[in-house]
Amino acid sequence: MERGAVIRKEARDLRVPPHWDDYAAECRTFRWDDERARLDGLPGGGLNIAHEAVDRHASGALRDRVALRFVSRSAPALELSYAELARQTNRFANVLRSLGVGQGDRLFVLAGRVPELYIAVLGALKNGTVVTPMFSAFGPEPIATRINIGAGAVLVTTDLLYRRKIKAMRAQMPTLRHVLLVAEDGGTTNEPDTQDLATLMRAASDQFSTVATGAQDPALLHFTSGTTGTPKGAIHVHGAVVAHQATGRYALDLHDEDRYWCTADPGWVTGTSYGIIAPLLLGVTSLIDREEFDAERWYTLLEQERITVWYTAPTAIRMLMKAGTALARTHRFPDLRFVASVGEPLNPEAVWWGLEALGLPIHDNWWQTETGGIMIANTPAFDIKPGSMGRPLPGIEACIVEHLEAEGEPARVRVVEQPDVEGELALRAGWPSMFRGYLNNEARYRKCFAGAHQELYLTGDLARRDADGYYWFVGRADDVIKSAGHLIGPFEVESALMEHPAVAEAGVIGKPDPVVGEVVKAFVSLKDGYTADESLRLDILGHARKRLGAAVAPKEIAFLPTLPRTRSGKIMRRLLKARELGLPEGDTSTLEGGA
Ligand code: AMP
Secondary structure: OOOOOOEOOOHHHOOOOOOOOOHHHHHHHOOHHHHHHOOOOOOOOOOOHHHHHHHHHHOOOOOOOEEEEEEOOOOOOEEEEHHHHHHHHHHHHHHHHHOOOOOOOEEEEEOOOOHHHHHHHHHHHHOOOEEEEEOOOOOHHHHHHHHHHOOOOEEEEEHHHHHHHHHHHHHHOOOOOEEEEEOOOOOOOOOOOOEEHHHHHHHOOOOOOOOOOOOOOEEEEEEEOOOOOOOEEEEEEHHHHHHHHHHHHHOOOOOOOOEEEEOOOOOOHHHHHHHHHHHHHOOOEEEEEOOOOOHHHHHHHHHHOOOOEEEEOHHHHHHHHHHOHHHHHOOOOOOOOEEEEEOOOOOHHHHHHHHHHOOOOEEEEEOOHHHOOOOEEOOOOOOEOOOOOEEEOOOOOEEEEEEOOOOOOOEOEEEEOOOOOOEEEEEEOOOOOOOOOEOOOHHHHHOOEEOOOOOEEEEEEEEEEOOOOOEEEEEEOOOOEEEOOEEEOHHHHHHHHHOOOOEEEEEEEEEEEOOOEEEEEEEEEEOOOOOOOHHHHHHHHHHHHHHHOOOOOOOEEEEOOOOOEEOOOOEOHHHHHHHHHOOOOOOOOOEOOOO
């Protein structure tokens, strides 16, 4: 296909008739109540994510369909049907009940993509227990910070991760009443102050009556990073399931005969909303690969697992591109019919590469932890403009706003009606998967809203909308770093660096990188008596890696005699970044000792 500004969609190119084909008509007639009506609801009233995702199918026509199919290099594939998943999640809910863990208590999960993680998440939801999945590549510090902010009562993790990341810090997590361990070798765990999950599961009944949660009851607590302070716990409710189902249809075009693969780790919001919940809601079979990225392996899985819908991320796509289109061409993907990507800007090149390598364009979509579900998307229903995030889904009203004052609370903004103007991306509040607050931080939550009735949610992203209603990502409005699709708060990294005895001050930025989007780069100044040399640099890097884990730690450290600060004492990361990239330094009037 010739490269132009638009990739046209022809009905004949689509192997399965999509759930929708008329953007304007669907947006006009869409009602969230109609989406709600597609769900079951709990027998005695109420709404529960796990009931809709699992039990509804387990007692219906899809009971024997494979819900989750786990593959790894070292073990044969393991499959759980919807009926089996219902039984296992019932057992886990009973385990929690037997431990005295109830509705509203918080459960944290820290594991690779093992079956027990999925069972724990869904079982806890049945019990009304609020779930926080954490990324297994986090180091001890981010883990302890999150468990403490969330007052976690239960942790499900593996014996290896426990020994490596939790054990030494356990005393610093006073709310943690129970640690349930999965043996990585499939055996029985035997660690003091913990319990073996498999043993508890065997003893538990596989019958459970889902707790009568309501649409507004909390279900998930997802941590996200900001520019300052500790990570924020975004609270999501069971009612979000309405949006998970709708977006699974509209943005991912999931049909119940699909074999679907979401490559996101469940430690991040995409891996929960679209790696666990949405595909189950729509009755599809999900592939879960327990291994890390490997280009040849991924192509083989796409081909041999006969994946039909694939949801992945720009970093992965860029790594596949790096491995060469020739490698892709050694495989054939006759079953693949829809490919989507999220988490970072997707370069137009990557969209076109999809057509060359996979025979399909890649559909970029946009959302964030706070929105709980996909908001803006390229879909099967309309043409793609490569480089654009697409258009707001039915039920979602997006706009670009201009701030009328630089600072100020509440924010005063004006909605920009004209196209092609850069501003902050905002969404009209009220979609079902919208976060309901930041845990213990009402003031920060309120700061996210503007408008006469606080009806506009400010996303923190800069974007523009073109005359056809397509949105184009411009950048973040803050200093938050996006590395390999993961949001990293500079403050969390700086705090860990400051714990090193040699470090006097630290400033952390995202440095553009052709594959992972941004890498974390730290600037540090040293205390008197320390010499800035290679061995100290490696020592600080090692310290950061140990505290923060590989996913969050800086990849580069540079020494500076002092760091630029504002007169009020804040490190000017913007200036560090401009200097690093050789860009204009902009307004430096607040620089300490500056103009
Ligand atoms: P998270 O809350 O970790 O999911 O990160 C959300 C942030 O990732 C957004 O606010 C954006 O800055 C970025 N992001 C997500 N999707 C896209 C996309 N399609 N294009 C550009 N940036 C994106």
